[in-house]
Amino acid sequence: MNFVSKLTTLAVVLHLASGLSIQPRQDGEPRVVGLQLHRSEIRDPVANDRNRMRKRAGTVTGTLDNLQTLYFLNASLGTPPQNVRLHVDTGSSDLWVNTPSSQLCSRRKKPCAESLTYSANASSTYQYVGSYFNISYVDGSGAAGDYVTDTMRFSGVNITSFQFGVGYESTSQQNVLGIGYPSNEVQVVRAGRKAYQNLPAKMAAQGLTASTSFSLWLNDLDSTTGNILFGGIDTNRIASKLVSVPIQKVGNTYNQFFITMTSLDVGSTNIKKNMALAVLLDSGSSLTYLPDSLVETIYQSVGASYQESSGAAFVRCDLENQNATMTFNFSSPASITVPLREMILDLSDPNGEPLTFDDGVPACVFGIAPAGTSSSVLGDTFLRSAYVVYDTDNNEISLANAKFNVTKSNIVEIKSKSAVPSATKASNPVAATAGLPGGNGSGTGNKQKQNNAASSRVPSLITAVACVGIGFLL
Incomplete structure (x- = not known):
């Protein structure tokens, strides 16, 4: 028997927060990217988290149902920009997105319509890396496809030659933005390759932040806003x-x-x-x-x-x-x-x-x-x-x-x-x-x-x- 209901869920739509008070640095402009969070709804977070938690076979191997909240970042990939909604996840390390030609996203009910998709062929800045992106789930489902690089944009920030996975075969309509350790990336754990610079590492490498550290403030259960800061902390929220x-x-x-x-x-x-x-x-x-x-x-x-x-x-x-x-x-x-x-x-x-x-x-x-x-x-x-x-x-x-x-x-x-x-x-x-x-x-x-x-x-x-x-x- 499955427990399914329509539950209000928080989503993260991240954009540069207005009115931020930045403490001055002696050696130039502060390198902190501050982003604001907003609310949205999904119908079945239980099934969504059941699949999401299964992907880490070495860490979470059971069925862990998720209720009430998910957090998302609105961004774009490619040139011209293709809008995508990314599920922010500190428990994984890869960004991966669905593509419109996949069997899942091609279904008549358009399950990927809300999270949107990325088409490599529609981008002039796309570069192929390798066909070894493969996230597997305990139940045999998962996502597989290519690693690519392209330009990522959000809130006025441009990140060039950014590596991520494209799920040409997928069973999850949620795009995922993993911001964990690069050592937990799929190409390291599954393919035995060297780690690449995921989002926190890439932002630091391009000088957008001074460190790979980030801070998270989700606010209370009834709130419609929260914040994530790459490269800094907000002392007013402590x-x-x-x-x-x-x-x-x-x-x-x-x-x-x-x-x-x-x-x-x-x-x-x-x-x-x-x-x-x-x-x-x-x-x-x-x-x-x-x-x-x-x-x-x-x-x-x-x-x-x-x-x-x-x-x-x-x-x-x-x-x-x-x-x-x-x-x-x-x-x-x-x-x-x-x-x-x-x-x-x-x-x-x-x-x-x-x-x-x-x-x-x-x-x-x-x-x-x-x-x-x-x-x-x-x-x-x-x-x-x-x-x-x-x-x-x-x-x-x-x-x-x-x-x-x-x-x-x-x-x-x-x-x-x-x-x-x-x-x-x-x-x-x-x-x-x-x-x-x-x-x-x-x-x-x-x-x-x-x-x-x-x-x-x-x-x-x-x-x-x-x-x-x-x-x-x-």
Whole structure:
């Protein structure tokens, strides 16, 4: 049984933010590209994230459903410019786009119409690189085609000879902009070739930014705007002290944004301590995924009911009115406090009608799900409450609580190889001993026990969702 519904989702339409306050540099103009985020809708983020998360066979191997939010960048590729919408993903490293001649995009219902496509033959600046672009999914689906170079444009920024993949064969209508480590690119992992300069690296190489670092501020669940900054931070959007923690190597390589989570509090109660769990910071995942046994304890604390067939847990919507919090702790003193209301996602059918449990109580999706045998992921339900700096030059993540709904900016450049401005390093960083790909598992639990609290109401709810949503499967 598939859990499908029309859910409001955030999308990122990135353009240069107006009214930015840039701190002056002594050696010339500041090299920071600041971009603003806006809201959009998609119908089936659950199926979308199920496929997206499967592409990283060495990292996330299970079925991880995604609810509520996706983030996009509007850009153009080629000469003359061909507009494309790109799903911004910190969990992967390649930009890849669909082409109009693919079997998927040629379908009568035009599934690629919203994200748009790129035609190499229509661009005078296109250059062929090689036919070894191949992203594979666990279920056998994926995207394959060519690596090419062409001109990329967004918000007045021109990036020449930029390498990306073209999916001549594809099963996903979403174009993807991966901004992770170049060492995690398909041509490195799959083809055994040297890394190329992906977007953060290429912007630094062309002098558009002073470093490959970038910062992410998604704003709260109800907001219509947020920001991503390449090469800088915005101090006005930071509510607490920035603390830098080390990124964990996978094997002997820095290739994904894993950091170590040490404990978790719900309200004033510590429900798990003395952990050394690797967690992946992933803007491409709308939900947060943690070890099953830990999730079971969380569900008991908030009265959530897990439905395995849908991959989601449900809570009473009025839970969002409680002034409660969850605190995610990392190497001291790094911690992020998430208001519980940021974990409560509204649920509606394709007609926009709210769904209820069988006793008439409005039902919402809870923003944490079990990771099963896959890696733990801190997705958008966590990231919205955090200001996160991805410092790939120094292999560190700097974390602070986010300040919501800020309208004025104060942007500071991150210089090459320099520490993140105003950040303090964790005094005794903890190395992950569990949860890394290829290492110890993330922990499992008895999923039958997760159907607590409102479990008698779940079958009625799931049946309703399946009935109203099945017509929207692609």
